[in-house]
Amino acid sequence: MPTNTFLSSQELDAKRELVLILGDPTITRPNPTETFKWLDDLFFSSRLQNYRYLVQYQPAESLAGKLAECHFQPESNYDFKIAVAYTHPEFSGKQSIFESLLHEMVHAYIFVVEYQANLEDHNNHIDEIGTTGHGEPWMEKALIVEREAEFFFGGGWNLGRDRGYALQWVSDQTSERFEIPSADEAQRWGFEFSYILQLIMIFKFVLVAGEVDDAGDHFS
DSSP states (O other), rough: SSOOOOOOOOHHHHHHHHHHHHHTTSSSSSOOOHHHHHHHHHHHHOOOSSSSSEEEEEEEGGGOOOOOEEEOOTTTTSSSEEEETTTTTTTOEEEEEEEHHHHHHHHHHIIIIIOOOOOTGGGGHHHOOOSSSEEEEEHHHHHHHHHHHHHHOOSOOOSSSSHHHHHHHHHHOOSOOOOOOOOHHHTTTTHHHHHHHHHHHHHHHHOOOOOOOOOTTTOO
């Protein structure tokens, strides 16, 4: 059961707008700024809108194959900036765009709301946030958002927790000792152990030094 089932009038308005977008076949590319606002109203108590932000679509090639990413740039005009690769072939419809946007919004929420971090002091929180941004705070919030989305909109929602978990696990290992999670640890987050192990092995052999994003720069 999701944590937030009683909705305020603002949250109800946001839910209504999002349901209309999801169900309207004439809307193929929802306005990213408006969609961000409604998602923030519904899932994050409108708290991300208290910060300076920019949300935009970018061609897939400009994000180096990523579905989306979140940059933290307090020294610029924005506290965070989210880009979604709207032409990425993995996007199968508006829900998948929403899922990727929510994935990045959870990063922003953890970084600027829960930890109130910035580029100067992010190392003080790196153990909690994780070097790739997919530590336990992100995993817990993403799971809550997934469950609420399924409650509000129906169907299955996937914020990429499995990939985030596997990426973070690989990043946490050392060159001297590489461990794998226990079946209980994987199941704790609702993952099938054999599948998460497969993802971990893929990331282990595909990622090279320097490719894991630093939490002080951006997450994906």
